[in-house]
Amino acid sequence: MGSTNPAAVVVWGGLILGLAFGAVANRTNFCTMGAVSDVVNMGSWGRMRMWLLAIAVAILGTHALHLAGLIDLAKSIYVRPNLTWLSYILGGFLFGVGMTLGSGCGSKTLVRLGGGSLKSVVVFVFFGIAAYMTLKGLFAIWRTAWLDPVAIGLATRSDLPTLISSWGGWNLRAVEIAVVLAVAAGLLAFVFKDRDFRTSFDHVLGGSVVGLTIVGGWYVTGHLGYGENPQTLEDTFFGTNSHTIESLSYTAPVGYTLELLMLWSDKSLTVTFGIAAVAGIVLGSFAYAIASKTFRWEGFAGPEDTANHVIGGILMGFGGVTALGCTVGQGLSGFSTLAAGSILAFFAIVAGAAATMKWQYWRISRE
Numbered sequence: 001m002g003s004t005n006p007a008a009v010v011v012w013g014g015l016i017l018g019l020a021f022g023a024v025a026n027r028t029n030f031c032t033m034g035a036v037s038d039v040v041n042m043g044s045w046g047r048m049r050m051w052l053l054a055i056a057v058a059i060l061g062t063h064a065l066h067l068a069g070l071i072d073l074a075k076s077i078y079v080r081p082n083l084t085w086l087s088y089i090l091g092g093f094l095f096g097v098g099m100t101l102g103s104g105c106g107s108k109t110l111v112r113l114g115g116g117s118l119k120s121v122v123v124f125v126f127f128g129i130a131a132y133m134t135l136k137g138l139f140a141i142w143r144t145a146w147l148d149p150v151a152i153g154l155a156t157r158s159d160l161p162t163l164i165s166s167w168g169g170w171n172l173r174a175v176e177i178a179v180v181l182a183v184a185a186g187l188l189a190f191v192f193k194d195r196d197f198r199t200s201f202d203h204v205l206g207g208s209v210v211g212l213t214i215v216g217g218w219y220v221t222g223h224l225g226y227g228e229n230p231q232t233l234e235d236t237f238f239g240t241n242s243h244t245i246e247s248l249s250y251t252a253p254v255g256y257t258l259e260l261l262m263l264w265s266d267k268s269l270t271v272t273f274g275i276a277a278v279a280g281i282v283l284g285s286f287a288y289a290i291a292s293k294t295f296r297w298e299g300f301a302g303p304e305d306t307a308n309h310v311i312g313g314i315l316m317g318f319g320g321v322t323a324l325g326c327t328v329g330q331g332l333s334g335f336s337t338l339a340a341g342s343i344l345a346f347f348a349i350v351a352g353a354a355a356t357m358k359w360q361y362w363r364i365s366r367e
Contacts, residue, residue, distance in 0.1 A: 006225050007270075010239030013220030014273035017213045017248065018280020022111055023288040025281070028206030030054075031108045032327035033099045036353040041361070046200065049191045050207040051331070056187040057211025058336035062218050062247075063180045067173065071222030075237070075245045077324060078339035079157040084324075085344060086150035087143070091322030092330065092345035094315045095251075096352020100360070102127070102312025105327040106250035106320060109313075110278060114285025117298040122306070123313040124254065130317025131255035139318050147322060160338040179338065214332050217247030221273055241272045247336070249329025251320030253278050323348070 024030065028050065035047035065071045073079060099105040102123045104112060109127060113120040133139040156166045160183075161176035168175075197203050221237060222245035229236045240246045241256055253274030260269050289295035300306045320326040323345045325334050331349060334342025 006227050007239035010220055010225035010273045011271050011276045013216070013224065014239075014276035015280040017216050017220070018277035018282075019284035019287070020280075021107070021210060021213045021248065021277075022114055022281035022284025022286075024206055024209040024284075025107065025111045026115060026285040026288040026294075027292070028202040030206040030210055031104055031111075032331060032349075033104050033108060033353055036096075036350055037100075037357055040354050040357045045194065046197060046203055049194060049197045050203045050210075052187050053191045053204070053207025054211040054214070054332055055335050056184045056191065057208055058214035058332050059180055059187075059338065060184050061212065061215030062336040063176060063338075065215065065219055065223070067176065071218050071226075071245060073159070073218075073222075073245070073337050074157060075222070076337055076339075077242060077244065078330075078334040078337045078342050079159040079162070081154040081156060081158060083152040083154055083158050083341055084148050084150065085152060085341070087147045087322050088324070088330075088341045088345040089348045090147060091319045091324075092348025093319070093352035093355075095319030095323060095326060096349040096354070097356045098312040098315025098317075098319055098352075099327070099349075100312070100353045100356040101308040102316060103309065106254060106316060107281060107326070107328045109316075110250060110254075110281040111285040112298075114282040114287075115289045115298075116295045119298060119300055119305075119309050122300075123309050123316075125258070126310050126313030127251075127317045128254040128258040130314040131251050131321050132259060132317075134318045134321035135252060135255055139321075143322050158340045160340060160343075163340065183338065210332070214247050214328075214336050217273075217277075217333065218245065218336070221246045225273070239273050241274055246273060247333035248277055249274065249325050249333055250278065250281070251317065251326045251329055255317070255321075319352075 030050060031047065032051055035051045038044040038047050066073045102109065103119065106127065109120045109123045113124055130139065134143055156162045161179045162172060164179060165172040165175040192198055221240050225238045226235065227238065237244050241252065256272065257275045257278045260275060263269055320329065323330055325345065327349055330342045330345040335346055
């Protein structure tokens with residue numbers, strides 16, 4: 001990359017991708033909690049199809065980069081051989097509960113924050129604190145002692161192509177192509193069979209652009225940010241908190257964002273890809289809200305509403321880190337690698353959200 005600082009390239013890339021995600025998510029009302037709510041409460045699959053379209057685009061683009069040798073998904077945290085199934089299930093379920101109580105997942109919280117929601121300020125703070133506590137604080141002790149040890153140790157990477165290839169003794173590249181095309185084709189067939197979805201510009205735009213931001217994240221961190229460390233002379237990934245290849249995720253990065261803001265004078269802390277993406281999504285949403293004249297201040301309806309959002313933020317922070325990602329981190333970035341754990345976390349998140357919505361409806365009907 002010549003004299004260009006790869007870490008700076010990665011950070012700027014994260015900011016640009018966050019800006020695109022935030023603006024488009026605000027315009028199209030891209031929201032995974034909303035997608036589940038529409039299905040559970042109204043039988044409407046429009047926003048769920050938008051999410052599934054984003055997954056399909058992310059899968060195709062991500063594996064195209066991998067097969068072309070531009071990135072190495074084997075370095076991703078999602079495909080490691082240690083399948084912590086309990087963490088995926090419990091963490092994902094709790095995240096689903098939390099995002100329902102908090103009126104949206106991590107990315108939606110940031111989008112709403114940019115649109116003027118004071119509720120989201122509170123969720124953001126408790127979400128970030130709980131995430132950091134689960135990464136390095138009190139909650140981390142519980143997570144590492146009780147949840148993460150419950151795992152299945154695999155002899156290979158935990159993504160579907162590798163697992164299938166190892167099981168059948170088939171060529172990995174051929175299996176990867178076949179699995180990617182089969183999964184993506186199935187998702188796209190389901191998404192576009194609906195005429196209302198096909199004719200909705202916003203739905204197609206939202207799913208396509210969000211999916212492409214995931215692909216862009218892998219390329220920025222895994223290709224542009226990969227190179228030789230001048231101090232150690234070893235190949236490394238620059239500009240990421242995990243020090244490996246990443247794409248968009250909004251749980252741990254929110255915790256790291258709060259850490260940086262609180263300890264700004266600590267020179268060991270720097271802006272990373274994830275932190276820049278967090279800032280980008282808020283700024284992108286804010287820019288669209290101002291341009292479209294939809295910026296509105298929003299506050300809490302009362303004490304119960306406040307309590308729900310505080311609890312929701314805490315559950316999202318704990319659940320998202322425990323499950324190794326949120327609806328974007330696991331439901332899009334992780335899913336794009338076809339990691340078994342990411343698919344498990346995806347269904348656990350949906351189950352947690354759906355169960356909470358059913359409980360809320362039951363409470364309302366009793367009252």
